[in-house]
Ligand SMILES: Nc1ncnc2c1ncn2[C@@H]1O[C@H](COP(=O)(O)OP(=O)(O)O)[C@@H](O)[C@H]1O
């Protein structure tokens with residue numbers, strides 16, 4: 001309250017509790033209340049002309065009330081993402097309920113590009129009212145920045161947790177590539193020696209000076225070297241070496257997911273391949289507790305998505321599944337659980353199901369698990385950010401859905417739904 005009016009305060013409190021303003025509050029009080037609101041409030045007439053424009057709207061959008069009054073919202077002179085707003089207005093009209101539209105890009109009067117969040121409410125029914133709809137909004141740029149930072153830091157945390165495991169995953173093939181290469185080196189020396197011996201024998205044969213002892217000497221050497229063994233082992237060692245190098249390449253390729261800076265627009269993505277990559281880099285997290293089963297839809301169309309972010313979600317889910325199985329079976333159990341990842345598509349949706357037969361999620365915490373910093377794990381294992389970030393990535397950024405099915409003691413399935421259409425759904 002700029003001037004600390006007590007009646008204003010009282011009215012505001014009442015308004016917040018859904019009560020109508022008492023009769024003694026005149027239009028002046030109401031205007032005062034509206035202008036003191038810390039959010040943008042815009043009123044539109046039934047033919048979509050601006051009839052209300054509060055002081056926050058003036059400040060944030062850089063247009064005075066007198067500049068915009070009576071103009072259609074579309075032509076009030078603001079450089080903003082009108083299609084999104086129009087979509088929200090249409091959605092609110094057809095659904096007859098408030099519609100939230102986020103990430104509306106606009107240019108502030110100082111030229112800076114910023115973002116608005118709006119809730120558009122179409123007021124149906126009341127024929128006496130001049131108002132056709134109301135828009136409540138706020139500049140969400142700073143919140144978006146914080147969200148991005150938080151997501152980035154969660155990603156770093158996840159990589160930090162994976163780092164030792166990834167190092168181990170690379171080290172194992174690197175070691176046998178090294179061992180095999182040393183074996184090739186020795187075998188090469190031996191083979192070259194034999195070729196040189198044969199050359200000598202040939203020279204002597206040509207000159208007609210070849211003696212039986214010399215042939216026997218070479219024969220002995222071939223026996224010492226165990227040529228038969230080399231003939232058998234070298235191709236096998238070569239196969240293994242190539243496999244090892246492939247494995248390392250695959251891990252390094254998969255790690256690029258994380259060095260990738262977030263994209264600004266969604267890209268058509270082969271989700272199966274992305275999931276495969278995330279399975280690769282998380283291998284050390286799950287392989288001691290679970291088998292990984294995949295059932296990928298071979299006809300899955302490319303899904304428009306933010307790849308790095310989607311992978312971050314899959315990674316969180318896989319690590320959570322491994323933790324849940326370890327919790328159910330014990331860390332050192334010889335009995336492996338199962339993590340199953342399935343993709344499929346239905347109508348205009350792609351779905352990813354990530355199931356585990358771990359501990360399950362107790363009923364009483366199911367509503368809390370998506371809260372930021374909610375965790376049931378000890379320090380170092382969990383910080384309660386994974387599902388909160390996953391929710392924001394899937395539901396807010398991709399306009400998708402994130403659901404779960406869980407049975408205590410039996411396991412959990414997370415179901416990620418992603419719209420296949422290029423355009424995000426306007427009304428949720
Ligand atoms: N697959 C799962 N099975 C059982 N519990 C889970 C599963 N995934 C998540 N949870 C529960 O949800 C909580 C929050 O998960 P998350 O946000 O990833 O944070 P963190 O893994 O750091 O604890 C976990 O602590 C755990 O209690």
Ligand SMILES: [Mg+2]
Nearest residue numbers: 316320386387
């Ligand atoms: Mg987690």
